Amino acid sequence: MVNTKSRQFRGILLYRLKYRESDMLVKFMTATAGKKMFLVRRATKTHAPLASVILPFSYGTYEGVLKTNGLSYLDSGNQVHNFEQISNDIILNAYATYIMGLLDQALPDSVADQHWFKNLYYALTFINNGFDPEIITNIVEIQLLPLFGVAPEWHHCAACGLDKSVYDYSEKYGGLLCAADFALDSHRMHLDQRTIYYLRQFSAIDMKKITHIQVNRETKKKLRQVLDKIYDSSVGINLKSKHFLDQMDRWKLD
Numbered sequence: 001m002v003n004t005k006s007r008q009f010r011g012i013l014l015y016r017l018k019y020r021e022s023d024m025l026v027k028f029m030t031a032t033a034g035k036k037m038f039l040v041r042r043a044t045k046t047h048a049p050l051a052s053v054i055l056p057f058s059y060g061t062y063e064g065v066l067k068t069n070g071l072s073y074l075d076s077g078n079q080v081h082n083f084e085q086i087s088n089d090i091i092l093n094a095y096a097t098y099i100m101g102l103l104d105q106a107l108p109d110s111v112a113d114q115h116w117f118k119n120l121y122y123a124l125t126f127i128n129n130g131f132d133p134e135i136i137t138n139i140v141e142i143q144l145l146p147l148f149g150v151a152p153e154w155h156h157c158a159a160c161g162l163d164k165s166v167y168d169y170s171e172k173y174g175g176l177l178c179a180a181d182f183a184l185d186s187h188r189m190h191l192d193q194r195t196i197y198y199l200r201q202f203s204a205i206d207m208k209k210i211t212h213i214q215v216n217r218e219t220k221k222k223l224r225q226v227l228d229k230i231y232d233s234s235v236g237i238n239l240k241s242k243h244f245l246d247q248m249d250r251w252k253l254d
Ligand SMILES: [Zn+2]
Pocket: 157, 158, 159, 160, 161, 162, 177, 178, 179, 180, 181
């Protein structure tokens, strides 16, 4: 069946690409149909009617033809907002772009995922409202791991299965390793208990209930290192936005 009926949908713009002479490809995370790529004709022309509703970091209610396969078509934007602080700040912009890039890699196209549609909305809203973007990014990274086929054991020791009070993280065992089992993995990450605490918290936290999390500079650095290690060795994706964040990190240190 060919689907040509225009209908309303809620969407968050993930990214846009110039296409042909004056058209644009715009990818949305939609609430009910998952990620969809839309063709917007003559979008780059001056006074293009849809230009204002497909600005980077837009979200809201749109109308269009959602195709099961191939490109969808955008007809109009009805109630469209913009994450303004993110749009206006190169650093927030970089974190938001990375988060959306990760989500684009983790989720299949055209499969509805209400949970991640909401989580993306909350993540961007928190960043837009001034919440620490590094922490929001860490939470998204940890919670996306199962979608990349990596599901670390954060509840108890991955080797003996027991609940203990002191843990390290072991890639070999895919999760926490209790002190009694440290000898099983000489390449364990040698993490301090504060970092372990936040890793466990972030893996379980309900994104919409985040209120106030303050993590010191040192622990944030550790969290960044662990997540980079897990992503490098077990996920293996290569995002330009992540390289940009890494560069920003280096500038901070200089
Ligand atoms: Zn153990």
